[in-house]
Amino acid sequence: xxxxxxxxxxxxxxxxxxxxxxxxxxxxxxxxxxxxxxxxxxxxxxxxxxxxxxxxxxxxxxxxxxxxxxxxxxxxxxxxxxxxxxxxxxxxxxxxxxxxxxxxxxxxxxxxxxxxxxxxxxxxxxxxxxxxxxxxxxxxxxxxxxxxxxxxxxxxxxxxxxxxxxxxxxxxxxxxxxxxxxxxxxxxxxxxxxxxxxxxxxxxxxxxxxxxxxxxxxxxxxxxxxxxxxxxxxxxxxxxxxxxxxxxxxxxxxxxxxxxxxxxxxxxxxxxxxxxxxxxxxxxxxxxxxxxxxxxxxxxxxxxxxxxxxxxxxxxxxxx
Numbered sequence: 442x443x444x445x446x447x448x449x450x451x452x453x454x455x456x457x458x459x460x461x462x463x464x465x466x467x468x469x470x471x472x473x474x475x476x477x478x479x480x481x482x483x484x485x486x487x488x489x490x491x492x493x494x495x496x497x498x499x500x501x502x503x504x505x506x507x508x509x510x511x512x513x514x515x516x517x518x519x520x521x522x523x524x525x526x527x528x529x530x531x532x533x534x535x536x537x538x539x540x541x542x543x544x545x546x547x548x549x550x551x552x553x554x555x556x557x558x559x560x561x562x563x564x565x566x567x568x569x570x571x572x573x574x575x576x577x578x579x580x581x582x583x584x585x586x587x588x589x590x591x592x593x594x595x596x597x598x599x600x601x602x603x604x605x606x607x608x609x610x611x612x613x614x615x616x617x618x619x620x621x622x623x624x625x626x627x628x629x630x631x632x633x634x635x636x637x638x639x640x641x642x643x644x645x646x647x648x649x650x651x652x653x654x655x656x657x658x659x660x661x662x663x664x665x666x667x668x669x670x671x672x673x674x675x676x677x678x679x680x681x682x683x684x685x686x687x688x689x690x691x692x693x694x695x696x697x698x699x700x701x702x703x704x705x706x707x708x709x710x711x712x713x714x715x716x717x718x719x720x721x722x723x724x725x726x727x728x729x730x731x732x733x734x735x736x737x738x739x740x741x742x743x744x745x746x747x748x749x750x751x752x753x754x755x756x757x758x759x760x761x
Contacts, residue, residue, distance in 0.1 A: 530602055533694050535755040538600040538614055540582040540644045547643040556635035566729040570626030571635050582644060585618035589700045589730050593717045595619055596698040603735060612738045619701045619731025625712050627727040636704035644734050648758055653737035659705035659713040683720040696720050701731035
């Protein structure tokens with residue numbers, strides 16, 4: 442009886458050990474499956490990464506949409522402040538156009554122009570036949586050169602709207618004063634075309650049409666005068682007196698209170714010029730008068746209203 446009991450006890454202990462081993466094996470298998478589920482394929486780690494990436498993408502998308510919205514708001518605000526120049530500006534208005542400063546390269550452009558002109562590179566008036574001067578390197582091309590008569594200096598400096606082409610919307614600016622001076626000597630038969638053929642590209646910048654800068658001529662002055670002042674004037678008039686500024690305010694654009702040349706020969710020797718004493722166009726030689734430059738702007742220039750100059754509207758160029 443006691444022996445049977447002992448054997449039975451041993452059998453029960455053997456069954457418990459097998460169960461333990463099986464349990465351990467099962468647990469190992471389950472652990473492997475769980476680890477595999479977490480690490481491999483579409484497991485927990487993978488899904489966590491996917492969720493993080495999805496969140497980052499959502500944040501990026503939201504930022505992009507916000508930036509796009511802000512860009513549209515800025516665009517609408519700019520549309521209110523900035524409009525194409527031909528839709529807002531008027532002849533005679535000032536424009537803050539920057540023609541830069543004089544450099545040695547500019548002097549070389551002038552001396553390389555037809556007719557062999559020279560530059561005195563000084564604030565003194567030029568004194569040699571076919572010479573430009575009254576300005577120095579580093580001086581602004583938006584300011585005025587030394588005037589022929591200090592009693593008659595330009596009323597303004599900078600740039601004003603000279604013309605608006607209604608068909609193309611192109612805007613042409615004119616130097617409000619005279620940024621350089623030219624000496625046309627007493628025997629100038631060989632140099633009456635120096636002004637007309639002068640390289641003026643130094644007055645251009647990113648807002649100007651390529652090759653657009655040139656000295657104001659008598660022909661262009663006549664066309665402008667007939668368009669804006671008196672449509673009945675004959676295009677071939679040689680000498681004319683301007684009306685008073687009180688009756689025609691735009692005259693201050695054409696006659697700016699100083700002596701300046703018109704780049705056209707009056708005859709084989711003399712050049713046309715504007716005479717401020719009696720507000721007229723006449724011919725002369727042997728003098729150092731100012732030079733005025735025309736610059737045409739690109740049609741996509743944008744402007745916004747700035748501070749008035751002398752009671753006249755001024756526009757700031759803001760881009761294109």
